[in-house]
Structures are given as structure tokens and as C-alpha cells.
Amino acid sequence: MKERKLLWILLVMLTALFLAACTANEDAGEPQEGTDTEEGNGEDGEDGEAAEETPDLDGKTLYINNGQEPASFDPSIGFDQVSWDPLNNLMEGLTRLDENSVAAEGVAESWDISEDGLTYTFHLREDAKWSNGDPVVAEDFVFAWKHMLDPETASQAAFLAYYIEGGEEYNSGEGSADDVNVTAVDDKTLEVVLIQPTGFFLDLLTNPAFFPINHQVAEETPDWYAEADTFVANGPFMLESWEHDSEMIFAKNPEYWDADAVNLDYVHFSMVNNTNSQYQMFQTGELDTASIPPEMSDELIDGDDVFIGESGGLEFYRFNLTEEPFQNKKIRQAFSYAINRDDIAEYVVKQGVEPAYGFVSPGFTAPDGKDFREENGDLLSFDPELGKQLLEEGMQEEGYDELPPVVLTYSTSDVNQAVAETMQNMLSENLGIDVTLENQEWNVFSEAQQNLELQFSRSSFLNDYADPVNFLESFTTNSYMNRTGFESAEYDELIQKSKSETDEEQRYEYMYEAERMLAEEMIAMPIRYYNVVVLEADGVEGILRHPVGYFDLKYADKAE
Amino acid sequence: MKHMLKYILKRLLIMIITLWVIITLTFILMINIPGSPFNSDQSSNETVQANLEAHYNLDQPYYIQYLLYIKSIVTFDFGPSIKQPNQTVNDLLSRGFPISFELGIITIVLAVISGILVGIIAALRHNGFLDYLTMGIAVLGISIPNFILATLLIQQLAVNLEIFPTATWRSPAHMVLPVLALATGPMAIIARLTRSTMLEVLTQDYIKMAKAKGLSPWKVIFKHALRNALMPVVTIMGTLFAGILTGTFVIEQIFAIPGMGRYFVESINQRDYPVIMGTTVFYSAFLIIMLFIVDVVYGILDPRIKMHQKGGK
Helix, strand or coil, X not given: CHHHHHHHHHHHHHHHHHHHHHHHHHHHHHHHHHCCCCCCCCHHHHHCCHHHHCCCCCCCEEEEECCCCCCCCCCCCCCCHHHHHHHHHHCCCCEEECCCCCEEECCEEEEEECCCCCEEEEEECCCCEXXXXXXXXXXXXXXXXXXXXXXXXXXXXXXXXXXXXXXXXXXXXXXXXXXXXXXEEECCEEEEEECCCCCCHHHHCCCHHHCCCCHHHHHHCCCCCCCXXXXXXXXXXXXXXXXXXXXXXXXXXXXXXXXXXXXXXXXXXXXXXXXXXXXHHHHCCCCCEECCCHHHHHHHCCCCCEEEEEEEEEEEEEECCCCCCCCCHHHHHHHHHCCCHHHHHHHHHCCCCCECCCCCCCCCECCCCCEHHHHHCCCCCCCHHHHXXXXXXXXXXXXXXXXXXXXEEEECCHHHHHHHHHHHHHHHHHXXXXXXXXXXXXXXXXHHHHCCCCCEEEEEEECCCCCCHHHHHHHCCCCCCCCCCCCCHHHHHHHHHHHHCCCHHHHHHHHHHHHHHHHHHCCEEEEEEEEEEEEECCCEECCECCCCCCCECCXXXXXX | CHHHHHHHXXXXXXXXXXXXXXHHHHHHHHHHCCCCCCCCCCCXXXXXXXXXXXXXXXXXXXXXXXXXXXXXXXCCCCCECCCCCCXXXXXXXXXXXXXXXXXXXXXXXXXXXXXXXXXXXXXXXXCCHHHHHHHHHHHHHHHCCHHHHHHHHHHHHHHHCCCCCCCCCCCHHHXXXXXXXXXXXXXXXXXXXXXXXXXHHHCCHHHHHHHHCCCCHHHHHHHHHHHHHCHHHHHHHXXXXXXXXXXXXXXXXXXXXXXXXXXXXXXXXXXXXHHHHHHHHHHHHHHHHHHHHHHHHHHHHCCCCCHHHHHHC
């Protein structure tokens, strides 16, 4: 009998739970049906039904999607887009990218650069403050940068600070924190000494890794960045609440020195990691911006609400120079001539991307005001005839009667597969070469590529800072990013000069030359440039999206 | 009582050994998949990589790493996630599990109750219209993958009709679509199982006997028939519970539900070793306990299965 009682209790409990769930759902469902949310562009919704769907924030609120939980809001640790985008709006470095994507005054209101280009003296704004009211002082930068370089911190961004004297030594355990040449002269003066003149240092400083850390807060609460309660911001917004893996609410930061320029009262970040769902939320007005699901590209890309912008980055294929037949330059060039990049961009990748006839993506302005890409022109072309000829010559040079088998490897994804299959076709059609396709799980692939185990493999590059040398330096001898087996003292020297030349025009000349050399050597084969495609709801404006960097909501506005 | 205690102790021991085997196998598999948590398309260099490996003890010999894992399991402290260093694995699990559990329990209750009811109705109307209708729907429910159903539900009920919110996990209204998407499959399976065993049971002599005694049809069905018809349902409940309650990757991803389902899949793709270990241990322990409970419930439902007999084998 006891058992039966137990069963009955269980049954009753289950039923009760079920009923509770049902009634809860009905209650929630009903009032919504009554509200008319035609077109529902978010605004009307906010008073009525959206209150249910989105947290009701009193004030001008922008609803956007961050995709997923930021890795970390410790500026030294969060080394990915999902951390950088929010961080860029919570904090501010010495410099901040302006409307023209140029590094302009941020926390620093001015700076002096010494004659030799090695010493930077930054003058911090008197009214730069943290959200808790503390002034932003030079010591905050010293603290943050040494924190980043501390090997114990294990920051993925640390290599960016190797331009600072003593930075690399400290990070590799050979030096100490005291040897890092960054000093707080006084509360509002910061002095940094670099190992060599670095023309893009001010750009580099816009990377969140160089943001300050309120050293007083950090000393008291070492994990100040982990929760909204303890987070201190010095940017246009502050962290009002943070429900991990779920949502973040940013509120306008009244302590920000340029708070008058900030139009939004709140920014609500969702974390929806499914392209279809976030698009559907955009349709219902639950989100003000969204990306276009790949399969809907044709349908949506030409719409009025689509923003298409440049994004510093390149999709390309690497040749492995240590494996046959790619030790031969002409064979590599032949492959490149056989690829019709226009078709790949327009019909395969879609999403409004541009084919790549060079390595450095558009959007980098040379000292003469022209775009790097325009200035150096198209370095590659689609020319099957020339390709065939080069292939023949190359095979002769190597004494091949038949080309050694070629395996093209890519990391598993629908788009990568489509591109790879298209290339397979083009190589077969235009050169008569049958390449074998192989796909690997991303991490396995990445490891194999790093170890030079792949013959011909897909790659992508996204800029860390807004200078062409960021991409070009990947291919120096022994660079961790090289992954081709390419070694050239001449190229190394060009890159060295591209980093240290003080005359900007001359520096760009070196980079043009380096890029031309890459195209001639053809160790990597560009396919297309990355871009940014965003749907923006009516009335949303002023979101800055830089070719390199992170979106900036400082000037963003939304019509009520 | 003595038998019972002995049985439970024995089961506990077996459970611990099973868990240890799972942990060890997972560890061996884990160190053998190529890749590293620090691989990325973003720039890096050797020093940075070395610092990262040292930070997470990945530069230690494997036996040390193994001992560290065992230690973390014994102390229930898996350390920080490598990919979300803000958070410890314990944070991730303790935050994600209640949400997955909430979604799961509602789903299961809905699936079990409606599944059993539909199954009974179909069995009673054997070869009738209702039977064909419900079983037809059930076949559909089993065949349509839940992620397709989820997308359809969102498109119709959220985007077109705007009855329910699209995604995220905030109010009870947000739960409706994911619960429906998730419950349909198990509901269909349970309905079909209940129907077939019910049909079998209804032809048994003791049911005829009960009817002959003049018991009301209700009493015959719920008191005598259902009890035996539920045995197969209980059998699948253990895995169903463990599977649904610990989160489902696809549904949670589509509806942006911050449950723990994603960690099972993402931690492996990202080689987030502490999270892989944490989720594996959590899931296996949960599954093992569920299966144990199922065995106990068996004993209650069917007195012929004596626990000490089973344990004694």
C-alpha cells in the first residue's frame, strides 16, 4: 500500500507541476494576443507587448545582439569580437576611432611624440572619470598594460604590447614589470618608450587590450570585471546589469567626459547565437539590428535597411611551400590565375562581399589620403591561359610529367565547402588539375595547418589593429602566423622597415612593395575580403562600424 | 531491509567505478583529439601560447594533468573555463543546469501526461479513427526533428501571428515554444509505447477477470491495465530524464536559452578541457542516478522484480 501512496503522490505532484506550467503560459499568452503589434518596429511595442518580450527600460533603448557571452571584460583577457564590441562601449583608451575611423583623442586630449618617434607623452583629460567617480589617472594605464604583459595573466593580446620597451622581455619571463618602459609622470601624464618608431601606435591603442584599469578597484577586487556590481567603466556607457549567458544592460555613463554626445539611455544586449533566431527577433522588433542569415542573402542584401561596410580581413588559401608541387612558384601562380574570384564572391559567398585582387583589404588610408588598396592596385587576375602556360613551365622546371596529387583542405562549414567545391571546379576546368577535397573539424584543421601538415588549405585573417602591416607581417620568416614555410630575408627586411620607418609616406612605400612581393611569390592566394553586413531597423542611426575595430554606440541614436 | 541496504551499497560502488571509467576514458579521448583551446584565426605568437599553456597546466605531463582532473572532480572544483575565464565550470553548471532543468521538467511532464493519455485513447479505440489519427500524428512527431519544428513554431507563432516571443528566456511566455518543440518527440514515443503495451495488457486474462468482476472500466484501465502498461515507459524515462534535464544543445541554441546544453557541444569544439570534464562528470553522474531510480521504481511498480534478487545475480 505504501508504494501505491508514493505513486499517487508522485502523480499529483507531476499534475500540479503540469497545470502550473500551463496556467503560467496561458496567462502570459493572452494579453499579448490583444495587443496589436503590426509592423512592430520595436517602438510601439515597448509600451505594450514588448514589455513582456524585452525588459522594459525607461528611456531611449537600443536592442542589439552580442551573439554570445563575452569571454571576459578584463581588457587583457577578452580577446575576441564578442568581448571587444561591448568593451569598446564601456571603456575608452588613450585614443578612440572617430567617424572617419582614424585614431583620435580619447582619454588623452593631446600627445607629444619625440623626434626619434620612440617616446610618446600623453596628456590625459582632467575630466576623464570612472563610473564610480574616480579620476582616470596615468597609473591606471601603467597598471593595465603591465597586467596584460604579466606572464601570469596569460593574455592573448600581450604580443600587441611588445612594441613597448621591455614588454616582450617581461611577457616571456626574462624581464620584470619594472623594466617595462611605461611611466606615470604625474596623475595626468603618461610616458611610453617604444623599441622602434611605430607609425601605427596610436591605432594600436584603440584596441581594448590597451584600455585602462582602475587600479584602486582592481587592487581591492581582483575580479572586478566579472560582475556588473563591481565593474567600473570609463566609456560612454556603464554596465548596469549582466546576466551571464543571457543579457547585458548598459546605461549611459554620466561620468563620461563626453556624456553630452551620447544619445542613448540604455543599450540592451541579447546573446542569441542562432542566425535565424536573431533575424526572426529583428522581424518582430525584439532586436534593432541583426545579421542576415546566409541562406536569405539573395533576398535581403539589396534592402534599404542593410548596412554594408568594409571589414579589415581576408579569406585566402595557403600554399605549403615544403610540399610538392608548391615549392614551385610558377605552379602556385598558375593556381591563382585559374580562380575566378568575381564568381566566388558574387555567387558562392554572396552577402555583398568583394573579391580580393590584393592582400590588404580596402579601408586603410595612406598618408596622401588615398586608400592603400587603390594605390597598390590589382595585383592578381583571372587568366586561365596564362595559368596554363605557367603550369606547363613550372612542371618543366620541376621535371614533372604529371602533377603530384593536390589535396585542398578546409575547416568544416557550409560556406567553406561551397567555396572549396567551386575552386575544385575552376582548377579542373581551367588547368585540368583534379584536386581532392578534404574537410576537417576546425580545431584539428587549425593544428594541422600550424604544423605544416596541409598542402593547400583555407585561411582567414582579421586585423588586430588598423594598419596594413598587421596582415603583411604574418609572412615573415619564423612568424607564428606564417604557416606556409615561406622564408625570405628580403621580405623580412621590408616588413621591419614597414614597422619602424618614421616617414609615413616612405613606410607605405615599403608596404606596397611587400604586398607586391607577396603577390609575386604567391605563397597565399587571396579569395575575397571580409565585410560587415547589418540590418538596422528604421530610425536607428549613428552606429559607427569601423573597418578594423569594434562597433561604437557613442553617437548612436534611435528615433522615438 | 538488510538485503535492500546491501543492494544499495553495491549499486553505489558500481556507480563510482562506472564514473571513474567514464572520466578516465574521457580524459584519454580528450588528450588524443588534436587541437588546443588556444587555436584561433587571430594573431598570436609562441610566448603568448606558452604563457597560456602554463596558466592552465597544459604544459604538465599527462599523468599530472590526469591527477589534477581527478583532484578537481573529488573536490567538485573544476576551475575556470578556458574559453570564458571569467567563469568557473561550477558557475557555468550551476547557472545553466537550473534553466535546463526547468525547461526539461515542464517538457517531460507535458510529454509523459499527454503521451500516456494519447496512448490509452488510441489503445481503447484500437483500429478506430482516433487511433489512426493520434498514431499518425505520433509518427510525424517522431520523424520531424525538433529543430525544424522549433523554427516552424517561431515562424508561425512568433513572427507571423506574434502570439509568443521569438527567443530568449525571460517570462513564462518565452517557455511555450521551446517546450512544445522539445516535448513533441518524447510525447510521440511515449504515446506509441503506451498504446502497444496497453493493447497487449488489455487482452490478458486478469483484465477479463477484473471486467467480469464488474469493476468500472475506469478502474480496470487505471488500476489494473495501466500499471503494467507503464513498465516500458518507465524504462525509457531514465535516459529521457537525463537527456532532457541536462539541456539540449539545438533547442537551447535556437531559442537562446542560457541552459547547459551548449556546453556539451561547444566545450568539445573549443577544446575547453575543464568544461569537457565538468559536463561529462555531471551528465554521467546524473544519468547513472536516473537509471538507479528507474530500477527502484521498477521494484515498486512490479513486485515480481525484487531488488535483492537482482542485486544478487
